Every structure is written in C-alpha cells, then in structure tokens.
Amino acid sequence: MINIDRNNNMYDYILTSNHYSGDVETIYFIKDKLTRNQFEGYLIGNAIKYLSRYNSKGGEIKDIKKAVTYLTWMVDHKNEKVM
Numbered sequence: 001m002i003n004i005d006r007n008n009n010m011y012d013y014i015l016t017s018n019h020y021s022g023d024v025e026t027i028y029f030i031k032d033k034l035t036r037n038q039f040e041g042y043l044i045g046n047a048i049k050y051l052s053r054y055n056s057k058g059g060e061i062k063d064i065k066k067a068v069t070y071l072t073w074m075v076d077h078k079n080e081k082v083m
Contacts, residue, residue, distance in 0.1 A: 027073065043074040 031039050047070040054063035
C-alpha cells in the first residue's frame, strides 16, 4: 500500500492543493483504475516530469519534493506483494 503520511510536509505539495478534494485520495483512485505496470509508469512519469522542469518554474525545491514523493510512492508500491 502506498503510505501517505499526513505529518510529512513533503506530501503537502501534492495532496493538499486546493484543487484536490473529496473522500478518496486521487492517488488511490488512479491506482485502482490502472494495471500494476501502468501505475508504475504513472509514478515514474510524474517523477520525470517534476525533475525535468524544476529549474524552469522558479520553485526548484517544490518540484524536487514532488518528484521525491512520486519516487517514494514507487518504492512503497514495489514493496507490495503481487497477488
């Protein structure tokens, strides 16, 4: 299971934006709709996206932290047992 630690402010950049609201965390919804391989691609793709643009938006640390979040979720995902 992907670990969402509400006490870790690194996740705030992705999870607590004003445009995300609802009863289900978006990351869980996406995971449920994709195959295992598709979800891994989604996580890696988002990490690449944030790393590739960290210098161009003026918020270098913010985008690096977002990339780290997606990579952390990838580690959590890879540590899950495949049923």
